[in-house]
Amino acid sequence: MNFFGIPDIYLVILGLLFLSIIMAIIRVIKGPTAPDRIVGLDTINTIVIVSMIIFGLAAGSVIYVDVAIVYAFLSFISTLFIAKYLEGGEF
Amino acid sequence: MVAFVVTALVCFITYLLLTIGSANNASFLNLWMWSIEEIIFGLVLSILVGIVARKVFIKKSLRMLNPVRWLKFIGYMIGPFFIGMAKANFDVAYRVITGKINPGIVKISPNLKTDLGVTMLANSITLTPGTLTVDIDENTNDLYIHWINVKKEALDKMPVDCKFICGKFDKHVRGIAE
Amino acid sequence: MLNQLIDIVIYILLAIGVFFNILAGIGLLRFPDVYTRLHAGTKCTTFGSIFLCGSVILYGLRMWILGNVDGSIWVIHTGIALVAILLTNPTGAHALARAAHRSGVKPVGAVIDELENKPTKKSANKMEAKK
Incomplete structure (x- = not known):
């Protein structure tokens, strides 16, 4: 099988990473309280960063790694803001 | 002037x-x-x-410019910290599979003075076996820790002894940051 | 010969990293409350990303040593991404744990909770206003 010229082994690895993203999405949907959902989102962010790097390796293009760096810092800032919002009080 | 040169140099290297x-x-x-x-x-x-940023990047002292501290930091990262992290993951794997937990929130007082030291110790505690930093007392630098498997003998003394939670990390961090 | 050996090492590192990331997903589903879920979601993904990024760094190093300058871009940029993950992941975990405790989530089956007695900023302000 040749899917956009990506070797088979990287397809398997990206599929397994997608499986763990799906487990985190189940937690986001089920989670009884709001902090539970945010924990799921934080885990999804980290896995997405790593799978961007692996996809860059599979596609042989280094630009995905730069996108991953920017995504890491932006997702960190969004997590901090949501945590501050849940905590209540003044900004 | 020194602050400006250091900030510009770090920026240029990045x-x-x-x-x-x-x-x-x-x-x-x-x-x-x-x-x-x-x-x-x-x-x-x-x-x-x-x-623009010279007063934000360097607050008071130029203590961290010493290369000996950088070498100590790198040695700490690849030595004790990495081993602690590997242990932590097998611990979490064991608890995911068996489901045995005995959690609680305890308070420790590591007596660190600088902000950088407290940050490094808190991050190390979060990534090592069975512990997670929840809150900090800003006046006394005490840390509140969620512990996944509370030991009975640790609860005898009330601010729980540091060695149950962080092992030798506080000594390493004190050598690096203070 | 050496090339194939390095390929095998890269595949082993990828397998270890993927195993720990899947462990994080299972932990998120199985644990009973927010704090224990944070244990699984923070530690396992950070450790898994060290191995996954390590495989990419190894790939770039082999490229660099064989004389292709593009390998240096792979090594340095993946290293910066790994440092970003290592710095931001535990800090985000502290922020979430503190927010969960202040918004009133209690740890399930806790033996001891010393944080409960600590006065928060809001209640301290109320006390001062009453005086």
Whole structure:
């Protein structure tokens, strides 16, 4: 099988990473309280960063790694803001 | 003045790392692995950032400029910290599979003075076996820790002894940051 | 020969990293409350990303040593991404744990909770206003 010229082994690895993203999405949907959902989102962010790097390796293009760096810092800032919002009080 | 030079230098090194490999084979204006345009642009940008951010980057002392501390930090990262992290993951794997937990929130007082030291200790505690930093007392620098498997003998003394939670990490951190 | 050996090492590192990331997903589903889920979601993904990024760094190093300058871009940029993950992941975990405790989530089956007695900023302000 040749899917956009990506070797088979990287397809398997990206599929397994997608499986763990799906487990985190189940937690986001089920989670009884709001902090539970945010924990799921934080885990999804980290896995997405790593799978961007692996996809860059599979596609042989280094630009995905730069996108991953920017995504890491932006997702960190969004997590901090949501945590501050849940905590209540003044900004 | 020293603060400005240090900030601009750190900025310039970061810029050089991010633009490594920009040398152009067709042009002869290359400095080893960088093209001359990137170097000029990086110099201008880092001088601007150094003027703006010199008071934010360096607060009081220049203690962390000592290279011995950097070597200690790198040794700490690849030695005790990495081993602690590997243990932590097998611990979490064991608890995921068996489901045995005995959680609680305890307070420890590591007696660190600087902000950098407290940050490093808190991050190390979060990534090592069975513990997670929840809150901090800003006046006394006490840490509140969620512990996944509370030991009975640790609860005898009321601010729980440091060695149950962080092992030897506080000594390493004190050597690096204070 | 050496090339194939390095390929095998890269595949082993990828397998270890993927195993720990899947462990994080299972932990998120199985644990009973927010704090224990944070244990799984933070530690396992950070450790898994060290191995996954390590495989990419190894790939770039082999490229660099064999004489292709593009390998240096792979090594340095993946290293910066790994440092970003290592710095931001535990800090985000502290922020979430503190927010969960202040918004009133209690740890399930806790033996001891010393944080409960600590006065928060809001209640301290109320006390001062009453005086």
